[in-house]
Amino acid sequence: MTEDLRSRALDALTTARARTAILTGCVDDHELTAQHSPLMSPLVWDLAHIGNQEEQWLLRTVGGRTALRPEIDSVYDAFAHPRADRPSLPLLAPAEARGYASDVRGRVLDILNATPLEGGPLTDSAFAFGMIAQHEQQHDETMLITHQLRKGPAALTAPEPPRAGAGELPAEVLVPGGPFTMGTSAEPWALDNERPAHQRAVPAFHLDTVPVTCGAYLSFMADGGYREPRWWAAEGFEQVRRNGIDAPLFWRRESGQWLRRRFGVTEPVPLDEPVLHVSWYEADAYARWAGRRLPTEAEWEKAARHDPVSGRSRRFPWGDEDPTPAHANLGQRHLRPAPAGAYPQGGSPLGIRQLIGDVWEWTSSDFGPYPGFAAFPYREYSEVFFGSSYKVLRGGSFGVDQVACRGTFRNWDLPVRRQIFSGFRTARDAGPDEGIG
Numbered sequence: 001m002t003e004d005l006r007s008r009a010l011d012a013l014t015t016a017r018a019r020t021a022i023l024t025g026c027v028d029d030h031e032l033t034a035q036h037s038p039l040m041s042p043l044v045w046d047l048a049h050i051g052n053q054e055e056q057w058l059l060r061t062v063g064g065r066t067a068l069r070p071e072i073d074s075v076y077d078a079f080a081h082p083r084a085d086r087p088s089l090p091l092l093a094p095a096e097a098r099g100y101a102s103d104v105r106g107r108v109l110d111i112l113n114a115t116p117l118e119g120g121p122l123t124d125s126a127f128a129f130g131m132i133a134q135h136e137q138q139h140d141e142t143m144l145i146t147h148q149l150r151k152g153p154a155a156l157t158a159p160e161p162p163r164a165g166a167g168e169l170p171a172e173v174l175v176p177g178g179p180f181t182m183g184t185s186a187e188p189w190a191l192d193n194e195r196p197a198h199q200r201a202v203p204a205f206h207l208d209t210v211p212v213t214c215g216a217y218l219s220f221m222a223d224g225g226y227r228e229p230r231w232w233a234a235e236g237f238e239q240v241r242r243n244g245i246d247a248p249l250f251w252r253r254e255s256g257q258w259l260r261r262r263f264g265v266t267e268p269v270p271l272d273e274p275v276l277h278v279s280w281y282e283a284d285a286y287a288r289w290a291g292r293r294l295p296t297e298a299e300w301e302k303a304a305r306h307d308p309v310s311g312r313s314r315r316f317p318w319g320d321e322d323p324t325p326a327h328a329n330l331g332q333r334h335l336r337p338a339p340a341g342a343y344p345q346g347g348s349p350l351g352i353r354q355l356i357g358d359v360w361e362w363t364s365s366d367f368g369p370y371p372g373f374a375a376f377p378y379r380e381y382s383e384v385f386f387g388s389s390y391k392v393l394r395g396g397s398f399g400v401d402q403v404a405c406r407g408t409f410r411n412w413d414l415p416v417r418r419q420i421f422s423g424f425r426t427a428r429d430a431g432p433d434e435g436i437g
């Protein structure tokens, strides 16, 4: 078990670093140090920040080693500097940042080999190593967003995702009512906000079988959805009005056709693909227009994990097995969501598809602690974000790696955000005689 976790940690760290190398190796030094959007850090900041977090947690805290570069800690402290200000910091140059991250990694691999994976919450089950691999992958997704915001020709390439699975799917699925186990106390690398496992009552509801597609979203737009205040939360309507928003981010209309820009390529909006780059406000307005609503976070997790036969919550919609390329669109393997209905092998027991991968799915829920929450290993991981400012997203996108994606994983962001790989699906209450459980 211990050796399994050690090799799992080594794999996760190595996979993350290979991806970081692709994201920072496909553009020149000028582009690495440029700020492509005030919403994002220069890529070279993310690169050295990845190394610096790894140095602080694995080299100094777990390994007990002397600090390598303590003087740069403050430059790479995400809480000390908003992203817009980061280009003006005394950043390590690209070659220096690469050398630093690789120097830290070399020492960390020695520490991984030498550390007993027991004896404390940071080292039990190689937690800190898993946490740092997840941290790097989360920054890799952030860097992928920077690539999407970047102007200029394509720098990244990837094969197309699989087409939709065979057969017509029902529009929605009834999820029976009753309690289920939400969160986890068993997943070794689950983060503090996913813990602990607890019982949650969820009344019966209907959930879309697949995420809302661009084609369906175009119907909302064509019906004047962006101009009709009754579909919108007041702040959301004000935000689209003030900013002249009338379509998802990266979309534009040309000669009567909707086009989108995707990683440097302009292409017609694909009607059968899950809609991407919408804010929580847009998702919420669409749902109201459709006579539906966004699912709560508990509804989403029940749909993704609850096995109605065994009554148990599983790690993923398809079971406890780690994701494979046949289950879900993860890890930047493709540079877009797969068409709605793809990945039949990744479906839930009730037949709901694409809950994991493709697009992060907005839920109606604010980001908050589960009963029994304890901040670990630091308050700034989750606790400082709890409250009504942030909405929860679930399920992971094509840009998240499997180490940072599971049925219990929680992401959160501001309801105005749309540069993230966000989409949604809708829900509705079941009738009084439906799905009593």
Ligand SMILES: [Fe+2]
Pocket (backbone or CB within 6 Å): 049, 053, 078, 135, 139
């Ligand atoms: Fe970070």
